Amino acid sequence: MTGKDVEQRHEDQLKGSSDGGGIKGYLLHRAKPYLPPWLGTGAVAISGAAANLVWEGDTGMGVLLTLGSVTLTGSTWWAARATGKERRLHSAITVAAGSSWFTSAALFGPSWDMWFVGGIVTALSWNIRQIMRRDPDGAKTASTDGGLMEKIGLAKAKMGQARVEPNRVTVPIALEAGTQTNDDMAKALGNVASALDVPATAIRYLPNPDSARRGELVIVPMDMLADTVRxxxxxxxxxxxxxxxxxxxxxxxxxxxxxxxxxxxxxxxxxxxxxxxxxxxxxxxxxxxxxxxxxxxxxxxxxxxxxxxxxxxxxxxxxxxxxxxxxxxxxxxxxxxxxxxxxxxxxxxxxxxxxxxxxxxxxxxxxxxxxxxxxxxxxxxxxxxxxxxxxxxxxxxxxxxxxxxxxxxxxxxxxxxxxxxxxxxxxxxxxxxxxxxxxxxxxxxxxxxxxxxxxxxxxxxxxxxxxxxxxxxxxxxxxxxxxxxxxxxxxxxxxxxxxxxxxxxxxxxxxxxxxxxxxxxxxxxxxxxxxxxxxxxxxxERARHQEENPKADDEDEETTVSRLDDEDLDIDPREELPPAKPGEENVIFDQGDGRELSKEEARTALQEIVAEFEMEGTMVIGVVDVMEHAARFGRKRGWVSGELQQMLQEGRLAVTAKPGRYRIVPAMADA
Missing domain, CATH: 3.40.50.300 (P-loop containing nucleotide triphosphate hydrolases)
Structure with missing residues (x-):
């Protein structure tokens, strides 16, 4: 029966006859859900009294009834394993009490005082449980989780009313105060995915920044990314x-x-x-x-x-x-x-x-x-x-x-x-x-x-x-x-x-x-x-590429941009070269024509090499790059390193983020 049918029936009852018959029928109808515990209590009393007429004083039957009572209680505990802890315990205690009274009544005669008090208490406990199960106020903010929170080890956490969007379900979560935090929920996401039988990436938890125990559980049941889009x-x-x-x-x-x-x-x-x-x-x-x-x-x-x-x-x-x-x-x-x-x-x-x-x-x-x-x-x-x-x-x-x-x-x-x-x-x-x-x-x-x-x-x-x-x-x-x-x-x-x-x-x-x-x-x-x-x-003079495809046998047209030379494998460019030893800066090398370069000529040759790097578009250099042209200025690495430091002080070079490398400052930079 749908909720609409129940509301309609309730409306019909309220609009029904108000005479004695109508009132009696309404009260009887309202009492029906609460009758099973009382009927069960009465059935135990009648069956216990009848059994006493047959088995009173029978020791063998007493043993069998006792074993049966224990077995029935254990079966109840086992059968209720899928329910909540409170319901499982309540059911087992009720069966144990009823079967014990029945065994005692069958062997030694009914104890009507115990039956009266125990039966009323037992029946009322189930009635109270049934009444508390219907919580109109709680229904507005909470919904059953189908045992999900218990399965993932957070039994006392509460799930709120789910918000359903296209391919997205968002459920408010309130964890137990004082014993559970948002970290516990985050660690349990894999278990949530397992319980719902969805991919792990379909589950995520969004903690409330204003609370350590509240957040939202987001479930995306269908992966809409599976189909590749071109x-x-x-x-x-x-x-x-x-x-x-x-x-x-x-x-x-x-x-x-x-x-x-x-x-x-x-x-x-x-x-x-x-x-x-x-x-x-x-x-x-x-x-x-x-x-x-x-x-x-x-x-x-x-x-x-x-x-x-x-x-x-x-x-x-x-x-x-x-x-x-x-x-x-x-x-x-x-x-x-x-x-x-x-x-x-x-x-x-x-x-x-x-x-x-x-x-x-x-x-x-x-x-x-x-x-x-x-x-x-x-x-x-x-x-x-x-x-x-x-x-x-x-x-x-x-x-x-x-x-x-x-x-x-x-x-x-x-x-x-x-x-x-x-x-x-x-x-x-x-x-x-x-x-x-x-x-x-x-x-x-x-x-x-x-x-x-x-x-x-x-x-x-x-x-x-x-x-x-x-x-x-x-x-x-x-x-x-x-x-x-x-x-x-x-x-x-x-x-x-x-x-x-x-x-x-x-x-x-x-x-x-x-x-x-x-x-x-x-x-x-x-x-x-x-x-x-x-x-x-x-x-x-950076590269310029064609806007349209060139002919099949041509490459993209572009102006030439020179390439920075590779580092020598045996040199750590992060380390500065040692300074020139005394007298080493004046070492003169034969240029092949019998003429030797003076210090000033070598310095001029080095400046020309730096200018050539600039003309080619190679704007970051180091000692290793310059040494590839060593034959032109006839000096060793120590001298080159010192000269580059001098150019750095003069503003012709600038430091870079990497030690040992220098950026050439364009000659016309100020202009």
């Missing part, structure tokens, strides 16, 4: 939109979009962010990067810099839309250009009254509230688009730069309207410094090998809530967790999946790149000037 089927989410609009990189397991923002928004209470992407080989990190990269390139107010030691293996079709792209030979150069560029952009924003980059900063400054003129009139300065700097396979670059090379960049980038993206396989401390990792507020964590690797990417609270990327490792490419400002924290432990790039996506990727090259933002004077001042021709 990127070319949907393409960029908002072509021609702003970088301030959300970037859609996939979907969550309940079907909602996987979103992130790079710039901040004070009105929305969202901070600007940098991004850390990590995942083991085969986990889908490359496709995830393409999802984010195509979203960025399809926006109108952003410029893009990319360093990829793999030689653009995954990103070649997007190169025409990228303002500056370098391979492994340009890692040091780009890293050295970023920090002064960030500082220049931050200074520009400050002069124009911006506390952080916003969409107004990307257009011509005609608003008097954002003028750099002292008289308060509109300055008309060109706008400054948002800048994204992306280091792909950063573990390779950091092996050259040092694990703390990104510290200053990651800490300052957001204030200059720069989104700093670092992508690598494992964000461990031996590859990426803790300082840098902590400054990369957005985490996109694909499958990893173990929980230790997951701990490098995800906060403890997210892992405690049920996030476990090691469960799928690289068996489910594209599965990931996203931790980012602007998304409610309840989403952090929900798995998502980025879209899949296939060879059929190449033409659409090329279309995105062509649109970005023709219609996207161009480098603003502040950004271009800062980069040129830092690394000279390495930026001003």
């Amino acid at each position: 990127w070319e089927e949907v393409g960029p989410s908002l072509p021609g939109g702003s970088i301030t609009d959300p970037l859609v990189i996939g979907v969550y397991d309940d079907g909602s979009p996987l979103l992130l923002w790079l710039p901040g928004d004070p009105e929305a209470g969202r901070n600007a962010t940098n991004v850390l992407i990590a995942g083991m080989t085969g986990a889908g990190k490359g496709d995830g990067a393409l999802n984010l990269m195509t979203e960025i390139l399809s926006r109108k107010d952003v410029i893009f810099w990319l360093n990829d030691p793999k030689g653009f293996q995954d990103f070649r079709h997007l190169l025409p839309g990228i303002d500056w792209a370098t391979d492994a030979t340009g890692t040091e150069t780009m890293a050295e250009a970023v920090l002064p560029t960030v500082q220049a952009r931050t200074a520009w924003l400050g002069r124009h009254g911006y506390r952080q980059w916003c969409i107004k900063a990307s257009v011509t400054q005609t608003d008097t509230a954002h003028t750099c003129r002292s008289d308060g009139t509109a300055c008309g300065c060109p706008g400054m688009p948002y800048l994204v700097v992306w280091f792909e396979e950063a573990g390779v670059g950091l092996s050259v730069l040092g694990d703390d090379a990104f510290n200053n960049i990651s800490n300052l980038a957001r204030s200059g309207g720069v989104g700093f993206v670092v992508s690598l396989q494992r964000a461990s401390h031996d590859q990426l410094s803790t300082t840098t990792r902590d400054a990369l507020g957005t985490r996109i964590c694909f499958g990893v090998q173990n929980s230790t690797a997951a701990g490098f990417m995800l906060p403890d609270s997210v892992i405690d809530a049920g996030a476990a990327p090691e469960r799928w490792a690289n068996r489910r490419p594209g599965y990931c967790y996203l931790v980012t400002p602007g998304v409610e924290e309840a989403r952090y432990s929900s798995p998502g999946r980025t879209r899949w790039f296939t060879p059929t996506a190449n033409s659409l990727m090329e279309a995105v790149a062509a649109w970005a090259a023709r219609n996207g933002a161009k480098p603003d004077p502040v950004t271009a000037s800062a980069a040129a001042k830092a690394v000279g021709k390495a930026y001003t």
Whole structure:
């Protein structure tokens, strides 16, 4: 009978006859649910008195009745094992008391006083239990858990009224005060998944930040990520939109979009962010990067810099839309250009009254509230688009730069309207410094090998809530967790999946790149000037890629950018070379024509070599690079090291994040 039928019957009873017959019928109907315990008590009395007439004084039957009483009590205890502890104990005590009285009555005669008192107490105890089972007030806030909490070892925890959404069930949990905490619930999530027979990743627990024993259990019964979605089927989410609009990189397991923002928004209470992407080989990190990269390139107010030691293996079709792209030979150069560029952009924003980059900063400054003129009139300065700097396979670059090379960049980038993206396989401390990792507020964590690797990417609270990327490792490419400002924290432990790039996506990727090259933002004077001042021709004569596919037998057209020379394997570039020994700096070498270079001539030759490096676009050098031209200046390493130090003091060179490496200051930097 449904609840509606019961309500209708109750309504009919209330509207029924009010004469003596109607009242008697109503009372009898209301009493029916409570009659079984009283009928049972009466049946015991009648059967006990009848048995006394047959077996009074029969010793053998007494033994059998006693054994039967014990057996019946034990059977009751065993049969009630699936019920609650209180009901099991109540049932066993009732059967034991009734069978004991029956045995005594059959052998020695009924003890009516004991039957009267014991029967009334027993029957009333079951009536009270039945009354208390119906709790109208409690029904509003709590619902039966079907024994779930007992199965997972939290029997005294209470489950509230479930909130059902499409492919998502949220159940409030109140743990027992004083004995259970949210940590106990987090540890039991595997047992919950087992009890409900769902994948472990379908269960997560969201603690209430204002309570140590309350939270929400979230159950996603159907994995909507199992069906792979091709990127070319949907393409960029908002072509021609702003970088301030959300970037859609996939979907969550309940079907909602996987979103992130790079710039901040004070009105929305969202901070600007940098991004850390990590995942083991085969986990889908490359496709995830393409999802984010195509979203960025399809926006109108952003410029893009990319360093990829793999030689653009995954990103070649997007190169025409990228303002500056370098391979492994340009890692040091780009890293050295970023920090002064960030500082220049931050200074520009400050002069124009911006506390952080916003969409107004990307257009011509005609608003008097954002003028750099002292008289308060509109300055008309060109706008400054948002800048994204992306280091792909950063573990390779950091092996050259040092694990703390990104510290200053990651800490300052957001204030200059720069989104700093670092992508690598494992964000461990031996590859990426803790300082840098902590400054990369957005985490996109694909499958990893173990929980230790997951701990490098995800906060403890997210892992405690049920996030476990090691469960799928690289068996489910594209599965990931996203931790980012602007998304409610309840989403952090929900798995998502980025879209899949296939060879059929190449033409659409090329279309995105062509649109970005023709219609996207161009480098603003502040950004271009800062980069040129830092690394000279390495930026001003950076590679230019065709917007359309060249002929089949041609390579992408680009201007030549020279490569940084590899380190000698037997030299530790982190260590300074020993200073020249007395007299060693004056050693003169025969140049092959019988003429020897003087000290001044050798110094001039060294300066010419540095100038040649600059002309070629090689802006980061060390002693080992210069020594490849040793025949031209005829000096040993100690002399070269001292001369480079002298150039450092003179301002021709600048220090880099890695000891022993120097950035060439462009000769026309001041101009």
